[in-house]
Amino acid sequence: MRQSNWAREVAVVGVGMSKFGAFPEQSSRDLFVEAFLELRDIIDKDFELDQIDAFYLGNFSSDQFEKQAHLAPILANWVGLSPIPAVRVEGACASGGIAIRQGALAIAAGLADVVLVGGVEKMTDLEIAEVTEALATAADTLYEIPAGFTFPGFYAAMASAYMTEFGADQKAFHQVCIKNHQNGALNPKAQYNQTIAQIMAAKKARAVQKGKPSPEWENEGSFLSDPRANPSIAWPLSLFDCSPVTDGSAVLLLTESKKAKQFTDHPLYLVGSGQASDGALNERKTLFNIPAAVTAAKHAYAMAGLKPEQIDLAEVHDCFTIAEIMASEDLGFFDRGEGWKAALDGKTRRDGPRPINTSGGLKAKGHPVGASGIGQVVELWKQLRGEAGERQVEGDPQIGLAHNVGGTGQTCVVNILERRN
Amino acid sequence: MNSKDFYLALAEKKLIGSSCQVCGLQQVPQRKLCPQCHAENTQITTFSGKGTLAAFTVIRVPPMHMARAGYGSKTPYCVGIVALEEGPSVSAQILNVDLANPDEISIGMPLRMTTIKRESDPSERTYLAFEPC
């Protein structure tokens, strides 16, 4: 693959996001409109709808979740954008990240100056078994699914390889969960606004209320180690290692960089973007990481002219806790086999040297699969502009990275954003 | 050479794949086009069915087709990736391992191929499985 550079540079000039959670009353278009309205309010300067030249939508499977295909033109119409080109792109859970890239490509190619990029997934209408079945179509349904794999199962298998290779144990996975819930508790848009300590205290209180003895969990670690509180889903992963089923939407407005200051005094520039693909899990030479993420990151860093140590904070694809640990190595933040120790040592906490998933990540913020990659950039926007409130990372961060994975890593996209003073 | 061949062979208790007549790359399942040298010159080969466990999980929240076959939170199953002695790896159910103690199932353990039919399976397929040897 050749090294790529933008023919025209691309900037993010505004973001919007719905609340993430379970919303039985809302369809995907309601969630999308909620995100779009926030974007319209957030743009600092003048913004007219007729400035938008094209719309790219990341959406994994409205066909299965809502029995609605062909969603992009509907959403464009619902916010008054007809007749601009409206395109849905699908890359499983990386649909949002690749929609950003497609929007950027349209600008770089000169086909558009201003592009709306959105992501949406409305998942909670289906029963959990049906959701599992729908998500399974992101894997190889001819060979992998008949073998008995599920998505938690795939990541659990990668975790088994990682644990054997590097001597890691489940305590490191627990720390990822605890940290991401601490961050999510400070994010008003997150699906879960409770820390693990708060969830534990609530369970104790409920037991007492029912006249049962209060469970004897000493701390968050012992709570997460108790199979009654945290049942096994797919060994070595348990319930609290898994991101939830979520409804939500997020949007970005991209422009050709020379136009960015017409919309805001503080745009973010998309300085690097890389994408890669891969075969099924059994095709790979290594099972303790995600090779396509390494490739995507390599291209994004080369394009940006940056090294991993220059990234101030990252939003990574923690669909499962082990995925965050593997990402922290695939992105070059830690040496191979050191990611689990870094998680245990608190290096990836909000106040640590390498903040990861300050939004709460997919784990606590929620994982509406087509919107997740765009929700990551919404968090980078807030952090890099100093607008993240209680969860703001200190030290005036300037460069952020978003890492979005589809399936078990058949699609990976890495986008790097920079604020310039 | 078609996608169906893999399951047709399993019904005869054979694990098939393809081998490239140009560069020698072996693949499971079988493919017409060699992804390594891009030659369209591959032949079906039968694999020995011997391999080692490369990664695994014990699943307690099964998908619908496995739930219909009787698996569930109290009746888990093991699925994994098996590295075959000929080189390629394959996804398969792993039988006859200690499901109550996944810590005791060890990556690298030698396995041999077997097959499994599943309860209430409308396709009545024969699936690939492995067991310790």
Ligand SMILES: [Zn+2]
């Ligand atoms: Zn070949």
